[in-house]
Structure formats: structure tokens, C-alpha cells
Amino acid sequence: MRVLVSEVIWQEGIDELKDQGFEVVYDEELWTDRERLVRSVKEFDGLIVRNQTKVDEELLQSGEKLKVIGRLGVGLDNINIKAAKEKGIDVVFAKNANATSVAEYVMSAILSSNRSLFTASQDVLKGTWDRRRHTGGEIYEKTIGLIGLGEIAHRVAKRAKVFGMDVVGYDPFITEYEHIVAETGVNVKNSLEEVLAISDFVSIHVPLNPSTTYLLNSKTLKEMKPNAFLINTSRGGIVDEEALAKALREKHIGGAFLDVLEKEPIDSEHPLLLQPDAIITPHIAGLTNESQVRTSVLVAKEVSKILKG
Numbered sequence: 001m002r003v004l005v006s007e008v009i010w011q012e013g014i015d016e017l018k019d020q021g022f023e024v025v026y027d028e029e030l031w032t033d034r035e036r037l038v039r040s041v042k043e044f045d046g047l048i049v050r051n052q053t054k055v056d057e058e059l060l061q062s063g064e065k066l067k068v069i070g071r072l073g074v075g076l077d078n079i080n081i082k083a084a085k086e087k088g089i090d091v092v093f094a095k096n097a098n099a100t101s102v103a104e105y106v107m108s109a110i111l112s113s114n115r116s117l118f119t120a121s122q123d124v125l126k127g128t129w130d131r132r133r134h135t136g137g138e139i140y141e142k143t144i145g146l147i148g149l150g151e152i153a154h155r156v157a158k159r160a161k162v163f164g165m166d167v168v169g170y171d172p173f174i175t176e177y178e179h180i181v182a183e184t185g186v187n188v189k190n191s192l193e194e195v196l197a198i199s200d201f202v203s204i205h206v207p208l209n210p211s212t213t214y215l216l217n218s219k220t221l222k223e224m225k226p227n228a229f230l231i232n233t234s235r236g237g238i239v240d241e242e243a244l245a246k247a248l249r250e251k252h253i254g255g256a257f258l259d260v261l262e263k264e265p266i267d268s269e270h271p272l273l274l275q276p277d278a279i280i281t282p283h284i285a286g287l288t289n290e291s292q293v294r295t296s297v298l299v300a301k302e303v304s305k306i307l308k309g
């Protein structure tokens with residue numbers, strides 16, 4: 001049987017597929033040539049994509065032998081799940097494969113927030129040796145508020161606890177908290193406002209949906225402590241970016257780390273780019289070598305399992 005990979009996969013994933021006896025055709029640029037992609041897919045039993053290949057009705061229709069679509073990641077918005085289901089094509093993805101990477105990104109944001117490592121280093125490069133100017137702040141006994149208490153939040157909570165932080169959280173969709181409390185030590189609150197009011201760091205870990213769109217807005221941002229940091233590694237659209245830029249400009253909050261934005265890449269005129277206290281990264285929180293190896297091997301294994309029945 002044959003598997004087509006139309007976007008970047010780590011070599012370990014290809015090796016896994018070959019070890020399982022599949023013929024693999026790997027072309028990481030194939031997604032850019034729609035016509036060739038639609039033509040090529042006809043001859044394959046499995047298709048592995050990342051987030052660029054549009055797996056729509058047309059592509060599924062053309063893939064007359066397809067039995068499985070593997071998604072190298074978690075979001076499935078580029079795949080027409082309903083159409084795949086109707087055609088009896090399974091869709092598998094890399095559940096939790098990058099959760100640890102995201103949690104480590106959050107910890108690095110927290111740890112670097114009050115230590116001015118980059119500006120101190122720039123000062124030294126410019127010949128300035130000013131220790132007082134770079135007096136830092138500890139995270140020990142500070143409070144981190146987790147919005148959403150799923151997989152990534154669990155990993156952040158455990159790591160924050162090790163650093164001696166108080167961990168609070170809010171997730172109205174979890175009805176049984178006991179095991180989360182036992183496992184992570186998180187102090188679960190009944191409202192978002194309660195968490196925002198007491199947290200030195202607020203880290204967002206909810207999916208983007210109608211209930212979370214602009215969850216952090218001009219009103220809720222005002223509930224945060226004046227020196228608190230906001231960290232968003234989830235999805236753009238959960239934070240109202242205009243309101244955040246204003247909150248930073250007017251010093252309602254201390255700073256923000258944003259790995260995701262409503263529109264990626266960010267517009268060159270975006271008001272957040274004028275805020276030195278907004279640290280913006282290009283959607284890399286989950287992107288590490290380890291997570292990519294894990295993702296590639298996991299998806300290769302899941303695809304193999306389906307193809308082998």
C-alpha cells in the first residue's frame with residue numbers, strides 16, 4: 001500500500017511508515033500545487049498532511065482509494081471531516097504530541113518576564129554594565145491563573161508547582177475536579193473574574209469557539225492586576241488585540257506574551273507592534289524538534305494501524 005505525504009514530516013515518521021512496509025511518496029511542497037495534488041492522490045491509500053493541504057470534497061473525491069487521512073498536528077480545520085466520514089475515510093491526528101512543548105514555552109515566558117535577559121544582554125553588548133537597572137523578580141509564591149484546564153494547562157500547572165507558584169484555574173466545562181486537584185494542585189475557581197483578579201500571570205488554554213471569542217476583552221482585561229502578564233498560546237481571536245494594545249499602552253497590565261494572533265502573520269501596522277511589553281512569537285509554542293518527532297511517529301503509527309485494519 002502507498003502513502004502520500006504532502007507537507008513537512010520529520011524523517012522518523014517516514015522511517016516508521018517504511019518499517020511497516022508502506023511505499024511512501026514524500027513531497028513537502030505538493031500542497032502548493034493543487035492540480036498535481038488532486039491528480040496524485042488517486043493512487044494512494046493514505047494521505048498525510050499538516051495544516052496547509054486543503055482536504056476538501058474535491059480532494060477526497062479524487063482519492064478514490066483513500067482509507068485514512070493523517071494530520072501532523074491537532075487542529076482539523078483544513079479537513080472536511082464530514083465529507084471524509086461519508087466516504088468512510090478515517091481521520092487521525094497527533095493528540096497531545098506538542099502539549100509538553102507548549103507548557104515549556106509558557107514556563108519560559110513566565111521565567112523570562114521579570115528578568116530582562118535580552119535587554120540586559122543588549123546593554124552589555126553596548127558596553128553598559130548596569131546591575132541595578134536589571135533587578136529582576138521571582139516567580140516563587142506568585143500566582144498563575146489558568147484559563148481552561150485541559151491537557152496543556154495540566155502540564156503548566158505541574159511545572160509551575162515545582163517552582164513554588166500558587167496555581168489557580170477556571171474551566172466551567174469540567175464537572176469533576178478532584179482528580180485534577182490531586183494531580184496538579186490547582187485551586188479551581190468558579191469564575192474567570194476571580195482568577196483574573198488574583199493572578200500575576202494569566203495563561204490561556206481554551207480552544208477558539210463562540211464561547212471563548214474575545215474572552216479577554218476591554219472589560220475582562222481590566223479585571224487583571226496592574227503588573228500581571230497575559231500569555232496566549234491557544235488561538236488568536238480569544239484575546240481582543242485592540243483592547244490588549246490599549247491595556248498595555250495605558251499600563252492596565254504589565255505585559256503580554258502572544259504566540260498566536262487573530263491574523264497570522266501579523267500586519268505590519270498592528271497596534272501591538274508598538275507596545276514594547278508585548279512579546280510576540282510566530283506560532284512556535286508547540287514547535288520543537290521533540291514534538292515534531294513525536295507527532296510524525298505518532299501519526300505514522302496511527303495511519304499504519306488503520307491501513308493494516
Ligand code: NAD
Pocket residue numbers: 074075096098099102147148149150151152153170171172173174205206207208211212233234235259260283284285286287
Ligand atoms: P484541551 O481540549 O485538552 O483543553 C481545553 C480546555 O478548555 C477544556 O478542558 C475545556 O473544557 C476548556 N474550555 C473550553 N471553553 C472554555 C471556556 N469558555 N472557559 C474556560 N475553559 C474552557 O486542549 P489543550 O490540548 O490543552 O489545548 C488548548 C489550546 O492550545 C487549543 O486551542 C490548541 O489549539 C492550542 N495549541 C496551540 C499550540 C501552539 O503551538 N501555539 C500547540 C498546541 C495547541
